[in-house]
Amino acid sequence: MFFYDEKKKKKNNIFFNEEGYKILENYLLHKVDSIKNTFILVDKNTYQHCLPLLFSYLKILEISNIIKIESGEKEKNIYTCIKIWKNLEELRANRNSLIINLGGGVITDIGGFVASVFKRGIRFINIPTTLLGMVDASVGSKTGVNLEKIKNEIGSFHFPEILIIDHNFLSTLPDREFISGKSEMLKHGLISDENFWVDLKKDLSNKNDNKWKNFIHKSILIKNKIVEKDPFEKGLRKILNFGHTIGHALESYFMDFKNKKLLHGVAVAMGMVYESWISYKINGLPMKHYEEIKFVLSNLYNIHKISSLELEVEKILSIIEHDKKNDRNKINFSLLRKIGICSYNCHVPNLLIKDCFSNI
Ligand SMILES: NC(=O)c1ccc[n+]([C@@H]2O[C@H](COP(=O)([O-])OP(=O)(O)OC[C@H]3O[C@@H](n4cnc5c(N)ncnc54)[C@H](O)[C@@H]3O)[C@@H](O)[C@H]2O)c1
Numbered sequence: 001m002f003f004y005d006e007k008k009k010k011k012n013n014i015f016f017n018e019e020g021y022k023i024l025e026n027y028l029l030h031k032v033d034s035i036k037n038t039f040i041l042v043d044k045n046t047y048q049h050c051l052p053l054l055f056s057y058l059k060i061l062e063i064s065n066i067i068k069i070e071s072g073e074k075e076k077n078i079y080t081c082i083k084i085w086k087n088l089e090e091l092r093a094n095r096n097s098l099i100i101n102l103g104g105g106v107i108t109d110i111g112g113f114v115a116s117v118f119k120r121g122i123r124f125i126n127i128p129t130t131l132l133g134m135v136d137a138s139v140g141s142k143t144g145v146n147l148e149k150i151k152n153e154i155g156s157f158h159f160p161e162i163l164i165i166d167h168n169f170l171s172t173l174p175d176r177e178f179i180s181g182k183s184e185m186l187k188h189g190l191i192s193d194e195n196f197w198v199d200l201k202k203d204l205s206n207k208n209d210n211k212w213k214n215f216i217h218k219s220i221l222i223k224n225k226i227v228e229k230d231p232f233e234k235g236l237r238k239i240l241n242f243g244h245t246i247g248h249a250l251e252s253y254f255m256d257f258k259n260k261k262l263l264h265g266v267a268v269a270m271g272m273v274y275e276s277w278i279s280y281k282i283n284g285l286p287m288k289h290y291e292e293i294k295f296v297l298s299n300l301y302n303i304h305k306i307s308s309l310e311l312e313v314e315k316i317l318s319i320i321e322h323d324k325k326n327d328r329n330k331i332n333f334s335l336l337r338k339i340g341i342c343s344y345n346c347h348v349p350n351l352l353i354k355d356c357f358s359n360i
């Protein structure tokens with residue numbers, strides 16, 4: 001899995017640290033007609049904090065083109081894509097151009113989508129700079145943008161040529177973003193590896209701890225294994241959506257509130273608590289597992305504080321009804337059977353969804 005392989009275009013070519021930069025340098029020298037035909041997509045923060053680090057590893061990239069956008073989820077829309085496409089056009093990008101996405105999940109989602117349709121598809125490389133981006137968003141070929149409040153409604157499956165994981169970018173990442181990323185790692189444990197959940201839940205150490213490198217590696221392996229078995233989400237891959245049906249709805253719902261916007265990972269952590277309760281009600285999740293999940297996630301994410309806000313349940317339900325994972329009129333969830341085992345395509349009646357908000 002860790003060697004660049006032309007034939008693995010439908011899989012992830014994942015490399016870590018120095019090895020990744022060596023592979024990238026080689027790729028730039030032999031597979032791109034000119035470095036001037038390479039475009040690095042950054043946001044305001046990764047321009048400041050991450051681009052200098054990338055240049056320090058790969059000086060040749062200094063002559064590439066930089067495309068900079070504002071930061072944050074609000075930028076993840078089709079209007080930002082149009083700006084980027086226009087920029088690419090002005091800079092004379094062509095079918096052989098390469099985009100390097102340097103940033104968190106917002107940059108890799110937008111950049112991957114931009115690349116997937118520009119001139120019917122050009123190549124891209126992901127260099128994630130947030131924890132969430134490293135363990136989740138950049139792994140697995142889902143690209144896309146939001147359609148107003150509907151998360152990731154417009155998108156495509158498009159694999160990066162190469163994915164480089166470099167923990168050094170995390171040193172400038174704000175703590176709240178780090179904690180947000182941790183939630184997707186906990187999800188990986190909950191859906192498929194009980195031991196990983198146990199290791200992570202007891203480890204509240206800070207991001208500078210060396211142990212995190214192993215945790216990140218492990219988390220990527222879990223996600224990648226699932227993606228490789230089902231790259232286009234026909235079945236098994238749906239388990240990665242655990243916590244996301246309600247999580248995405250909460251993220252969308254709070255988008256309009258000025259000071260209450262939820263980070264993706266925090267919304268997913270809340271979603272996982274609600275969906276664990278539903279799992280306990282209809283999918284056989286033992287009560288003690290539900291209570292353990294609620295205890296761990298509530299402590300880490302201050303869920304009580306957030307969930308005590310006045311939630312307009314009907315509005316949240318109507319957002320859930322737009323979820324693309326639904327079949328016709330049935331709302332589909334991925335639910336836990338026990339910690340480490342997850343089912344998918346579980347139909348949950350509307351009444352039970354409403355009930356979960358008043359029972360937690
Ligand atoms: N495609 C997928 O499979 C997938 C999976 C999970 C999440 N996502 C998407 O990922 C997005 C969330 O990603 P995110 O949490 O990385 O958010 P993000 O990209 O908005 O990054 C969070 C913040 O950190 C800043 N930042 C990034 N790297 C930094 C660094 N090294 N130092 C300092 N600041 C830095 C960014 O500018 C931003 O302000 C959501 O839109 C979500 O839907 C996609």
Ligand SMILES: [Zn+2]
Nearest residue numbers: 136184264268
């Ligand atoms: Zn997610």
